Amino acid sequence: MIKVFLIEHQTLTRLGVRAIVENQHDIELVGEEDNAADGFAGFRELRPDVTILGLRFPDSCSIDDLENYFKADPKARIIVLAEHAGDAEITKALKKGALGYICKDVLPEELLKAIRTVAAGKKYIPADIAQILSENIGKEELTPTESTILRMIVGGMSNKEIAFALDVSENTIKTHNQNIFGKIGVSDRTSAATTAIRRGLVRVDL
Numbered sequence: 001m002i003k004v005f006l007i008e009h010q011t012l013t014r015l016g017v018r019a020i021v022e023n024q025h026d027i028e029l030v031g032e033e034d035n036a037a038d039g040f041a042g043f044r045e046l047r048p049d050v051t052i053l054g055l056r057f058p059d060s061c062s063i064d065d066l067e068n069y070f071k072a073d074p075k076a077r078i079i080v081l082a083e084h085a086g087d088a089e090i091t092k093a094l095k096k097g098a099l100g101y102i103c104k105d106v107l108p109e110e111l112l113k114a115i116r117t118v119a120a121g122k123k124y125i126p127a128d129i130a131q132i133l134s135e136n137i138g139k140e141e142l143t144p145t146e147s148t149i150l151r152m153i154v155g156g157m158s159n160k161e162i163a164f165a166l167d168v169s170e171n172t173i174k175t176h177n178q179n180i181f182g183k184i185g186v187s188d189r190t191s192a193a194t195t196a197i198r199r200g201l202v203r204v205d206l
Contacts, residue, residue, distance in 0.1 A: 002119045005048035006032040007039030008081060009057050013104055017052065020108045036060045044072050050119050055082040056124060057087065063089060066096040072150070077118045088202035089190075090125075090133060100124040146180050149173065152201045153180075154193045 004027055008014050014032055019028045033039040036057045043051055051069070053062045062080065068071045069076050079100035080093045090101050098119045102111065103126075105180050110126055117124040125133070145166075159177070161182065163170040177189070184201065186192045196202040 001028045003030045003048045004050045006052045008054035009034045051078045063093050070097050149176050150196050151202050
């Protein structure tokens, strides 16, 4: 029997996962929590075979917490459950040790396949998410400064405002902008902002 623990703040999503797994002969939902703190405590107590971990919580992003899970249990098998597929967040989650990454619109049979695959110690990435990853393989990563500037662009700040905030010249910001645009394949600030959100390069709390 595969013991599954679910940590997800949206009630409807938890109900959906529960309904999908509850009638499976080889899968048992041993617990669920709706917040990151109680979720981590439950994970440490229950030691599930597979943990389905929501990507976003009102006060945190689970990718930032993955190290804690693997410190508590180096053999943890975690599937990240996200609203949508942004390649930057997928890559980060996988680099930090997650074995699976699925979106909330996943079909029931694919969720079950993900659970069984990860329980066997193998990675599970749905075909559509794998396609997103393949499209962005080899793209140059942003530097920390470029990431900061991109977050400011997404936040609606002008070049002048960004330059003032970072205590640099406006021409320096314009140069950074061109480097950012080239790396993410856009030509203007508006496209940079939308691409950053779509790819998960910038975290936006809704």
